[in-house]
Amino acid sequence: xxxxxxxxxxxxxxxxxxxxxxxxxxxxxxxxxxxxxxxxxxxxxxxxxxxxxxxxxxxxxxxxxxxxxxxxxxxxxxxxxxxxxxxxxxxxxxxxxxxxxxxxxxxxxxxxxxxxxxxxxxxxxxxxxxxxxxxxxxxxxxxxxxxxxxxxxxxxxxxxxxxxxxxxxxxxxxxxxxxxxxxxxxxxxxxxxxxxxxxxxxxxxxxxxxxxxxxxxxxxxxxxxxxxxxxxxxxxxxxxxxxxxxxxxxxxxxxxxxxxxxxxxxxxxxxxxxxxxxxxxxxxxxxxxxxxxxxxxxxxxxxxxxxxxxxxxxxxxxxxxxxxxxxxxxxxxxxxxxxxxxxxxxxxxxxxxxxxxxxxxxxxxxxxxxxxxxxxxxxxxxxxxxxxxxxxxxxxxxxxxxxxxxxxxxxxxxxxxxxxxxxxxxxxxxxxxxxxxxxxxxxxxxxxxxxxxxxxxxxxxxxxxxxxxxxxxxxxxxxxxxxxxxx
Amino acid sequence: xxxxxxxxxxxxxxxxxxxxxxxxxxxxxxxxxxxxxxxxxxxxxxxxxxxxxxxxxxxxxxxxxxxxxxxxxxxxxxxxxxxxxxxxxxxxxxxxxxxxxxxxxxxxxxxxxxxxxxxxxxxxxxxxxxxxxxxxxxxxxxxxxxxxxxxxxxxxxxxxxxxxxxxxxxxxxxxxxxxxxxxxxxxxxxxxxxxxxxxxxxxxxxxxxxxxxxxxxxxxxxxxxxxxxxxxxxxxxxxxxxxxxxxxxxxxxxxxxxxxxxxxxxxxxxxxxxxxxxxxxxxxxxxxxxxxxxxxxxxxxxxxxxxxxxxxxxxxxxxxxxxxx
Numbered sequence: 001x002x003x004x005x006x007x008x009x010x011x012x013x014x015x016x017x018x019x020x021x022x023x024x025x026x027x028x029x030x031x032x033x034x035x036x037x038x039x040x041x042x043x044x045x046x047x048x049x050x051x052x053x054x055x056x057x058x059x060x061x062x063x064x065x066x067x068x069x070x071x072x073x074x075x076x077x078x079x080x081x082x083x084x085x086x087x088x089x090x091x092x093x094x095x096x097x098x099x100x101x102x103x104x105x106x107x108x109x110x111x112x113x114x115x116x117x118x119x120x121x122x123x124x125x126x127x128x129x130x131x132x133x134x135x136x137x138x139x140x141x142x143x144x145x146x147x148x149x150x151x152x153x154x155x156x157x158x159x160x161x162x163x164x165x166x167x168x169x170x171x172x173x174x175x176x177x178x179x180x181x182x183x184x185x186x187x188x189x190x191x192x193x194x195x196x197x198x199x200x201x202x203x204x205x206x207x208x209x210x211x212x213x214x215x216x217x218x219x220x221x222x223x224x225x226x227x228x229x230x231x232x233x234x235x236x237x238x239x240x241x242x243x244x245x246x247x248x249x250x251x252x253x254x255x256x257x258x259x260x261x262x263x264x265x266x267x268x269x270x271x272x273x274x275x276x277x278x279x280x281x282x283x284x285x286x287x288x289x290x291x292x293x294x295x296x297x298x299x300x301x302x303x304x305x306x307x308x309x310x311x312x313x314x315x316x317x318x319x320x321x322x323x324x325x326x327x328x329x330x331x332x333x334x335x336x337x338x339x340x341x342x343x344x345x346x347x348x349x350x351x352x353x354x355x356x357x358x359x360x361x362x363x364x365x366x367x368x369x370x371x372x373x374x375x376x377x378x379x380x381x382x383x384x385x386x387x388x389x390x391x392x393x394x395x396x397x398x399x400x401x402x403x404x405x406x407x408x409x410x411x412x413x414x415x416x417x418x419x420x421x422x423x424x425x426x427x428x429x430x431x432x433x434x435x436x437x438x439x440x441x442x443x444x445x446x447x448x449x450x451x452x453x454x455x456x457x458x459x460x461x462x463x464x465x466x467x468x469x470x471x472x473x474x475x476x477x478x479x480x481x482x483x484x485x486x487x
Numbered sequence: 488x489x490x491x492x493x494x495x496x497x498x499x500x501x502x503x504x505x506x507x508x509x510x511x512x513x514x515x516x517x518x519x520x521x522x523x524x525x526x527x528x529x530x531x532x533x534x535x536x537x538x539x540x541x542x543x544x545x546x547x548x549x550x551x552x553x554x555x556x557x558x559x560x561x562x563x564x565x566x567x568x569x570x571x572x573x574x575x576x577x578x579x580x581x582x583x584x585x586x587x588x589x590x591x592x593x594x595x596x597x598x599x600x601x602x603x604x605x606x607x608x609x610x611x612x613x614x615x616x617x618x619x620x621x622x623x624x625x626x627x628x629x630x631x632x633x634x635x636x637x638x639x640x641x642x643x644x645x646x647x648x649x650x651x652x653x654x655x656x657x658x659x660x661x662x663x664x665x666x667x668x669x670x671x672x673x674x675x676x677x678x679x680x681x682x683x684x685x686x687x688x689x690x691x692x693x694x695x696x697x698x699x700x701x702x703x704x705x706x707x708x709x710x711x712x713x714x715x716x717x718x719x720x721x722x723x724x725x726x727x728x729x730x731x732x733x734x735x736x737x738x739x740x741x742x743x744x745x746x747x748x749x750x751x752x753x754x755x756x757x758x759x760x761x762x763x764x765x766x767x768x769x770x771x772x773x774x775x776x777x778x779x780x781x782x783x784x785x786x787x788x789x790x791x792x793x794x795x796x797x798x799x800x801x802x803x804x805x806x807x808x809x810x811x812x
Binding site: 099100101103104105107108110111112140141144148170173174176177180181183184187188191 | 496500504506511530563579582584588589
């Protein structure tokens with residue numbers, strides 16, 4: 001994770017490498033040129049050496065012929081040796097153009113040595129004339145050697161002309177190359193440095209931008225940095241932080257919503273309680289009175305009236321007690337029967353009530369006072385306005401997971417719009433309801449209780465009657481129960 | 488905008504790199520071409536052709552023939568010499584050749600003591616064979632192995648015969664030659680005399696002059712003054728022909744005179760073309776060079792020992808002005 005450092009090292013390494021390469025190339029080239037120059041100089045020097053050696057030989061010979069001493073003899077031998085050495089050095093100078101001349105040159109040197117020897121030989125044999133003749137010949141040969149040296153140098157200059165010009169040309173080309181190289185490297189380096197610095201600063205800028213957005217409260221923008229260094233690591237962490245914050249916010253929002261719903265249901269309950277309390281001016285007084293009335297009616301032999309009064313009292317008690325807690329379907333059905341008894345007494349033949357109840361499923365939990373308001377609704381709309389009354393059918397059927405409760409009437413029915421409004425829980429005038437609980441209240445409580453939207457359905461049409469279908473799940477969501485119980 | 492910038496940068500980059508690479512290529516290509524190495528196998532024989540008249544058409548042709556033959560035989564040959572018959576330089580070249588221990592010397596013979604001395608004593612001392620080319624020096628004087636070139640005696644005869652057929656059986660002929668009287672010149676004169684002595688009506692007058700132009704002119708003037716009825720000229724040495732003709736032309740018309748010369752001088756050919764020469768002996772310089780080299784190599788290899796001391800004569804023919812285009 002030291003990749004910015006790595007990048008910097010890489011850049012420096014590349015620059016160093018380029019510089020080293022150029023330095024090596026230049027040094028190598030320089031060395032090569034130096035070697036060439038040395039070779040060239042060596043050529044000229046070794047040719048010149050021959051001339052010098054031959055002249056020295058002549059001088060030494062002359063001295064010896066004048067004064068044939070041992071010392072002078074040694075001098076001659078030494079200069080001859082030098083001449084032979086020079087001759088050996090000249091051999092390497094051979095090339096195609098001076099082949100012939102060089103052979104001649106070397107043979108001339110040989111001739112000079114031979115002639116010198118001859119001169120010394122004649123001298124030792126006291127043949128002075130021949131000796132001096134040989135000496136003059138040696139002198140001539142030495143002169144020829146000098147001349148030939150010049151000729152060879154001349155040939156060399158001609159032969160090597162292109163070579164020398166090549167060297168000059170190359171060095172001038174090298175100068176140009178240097179300038180081009182400098183320009184190219186400068187340009188590339190600038191470009192590289194720009195790109196390199198950008199690769200560091202761009203992620204930083206992106207990160208800065210992202211931080212700015214976050215600080216402004218925008219948590220929905222992804223933080224993306226496409227590099228492979230520390231900045232990218234930072235960005236990843238940053239992104240994770242953003243996602244976490246985002247999730248937390250969502251969670252808080254959900255909780256708030258839940259709280260809101262709870263609050264609503266509480267309010268609803270309190271409303272119902274308030275209403276019931278309004279009508280509960282003195283419930284004990286009312287119950288006692290109703291009981292007394294019932295007993296009195298019984299004692300007076302009016303048993304029917306007595307039952308009716310008992311039913312009313314039971315209904316009232318139930319109404320007051322059971323609103324805020326769940327009850328079993330059995331209790332609901334029982335209250336419903338009491339209510340229907342009361343209504344029967346009111347409408348006599350006009351109200352026809354058929355109940356079809358599967359007794360095996362009366363154990364399911366259901367919020368209190370849900371069936372009675374629906375049936376009351378049916379009575380109000382389907383029985384009361386009709387002259388010859390109406391029929392209300394009540395059915396409880398067992399299903400696999402749900403218990404289906406159907407309340408059907410043969411009244412005038414209602415419009416689609418109205419059904420929709422009911423199911424969307426719009427409040428209506430609850431006028432005329434004995435318990436003071438409207439259908440919309442029931443719908444809302446059912447949904448809150450089970451946490452299901454399809455717990456209640458309505459089938460109806462103009463003139464086709466109305467059928468309310470409750471589908472009660474056999475198992476309830478526990479927490480909703482608790483929440484409701486707490487309220 | 489960004490696209491344009493990167494395009495421009497890329498372009499600059501490419502241009503810079505291109506120039507750099509071109510420059511680098513130039514640096515690597517230029518120079519460092521060393522001269523050729525000598526041919527691995529040393530030439531079998533090293534021969535030298537030495538002449539007094541370098542860079543004349545005649546000797547250039549000799550040299551060409553010699554070089555071709557040497558190349559075929561695997562020998563190396565160089566043409567040395569002096570310009571404008573510089574004898575001292577010429578002799579020096581011979582001495583250098585001998586001291587350089589060449590394998591063989593082809594030389595334009597020079598009929599002087601110094602030359603004979605060099606050839607007879609020094610070359611013989613070093614055991615270097617000498618073949619005379621074009622101009623001979625007798626073997627007794629030079630110890631040359633052989634002579635390759637025209638038969639100068641025959642050439643003289645041909646000139647004389649041509650003269651007779653052009654001029655008729657009578658008349659006066661001025662023979663003009665170099666005062667140095669070299670061997671080949673004597674041979675030519677002998678040839679001419681050999682023919683003309685049978686015709687008593689043809690009188691010959693030998694005029695000696697030297698190479699210098701003024702001397703030639705003076706000699707021509709003198710001769711024409713002395714012998715006003717001269718009807719023919721023969722330049723026994725070809726190099727004096729031009730000055731001679733110039734002087735004749737200055738005094739009178741050239742056409743009536745019969746003028747003859749040899750082709751071994753730079754301007755002989757042009758004189759013949761202009762019609763100033765009536766006839767010229769044409770020799771075979773290439774053959775001289777070629778045969779000279781071949782004979783030398785034969786001798787060196789020991790194939791033909793000894794060589795024909797009389798010499799190997801190359802073809803000669805008479806070129807007449809009438810034939811010239």
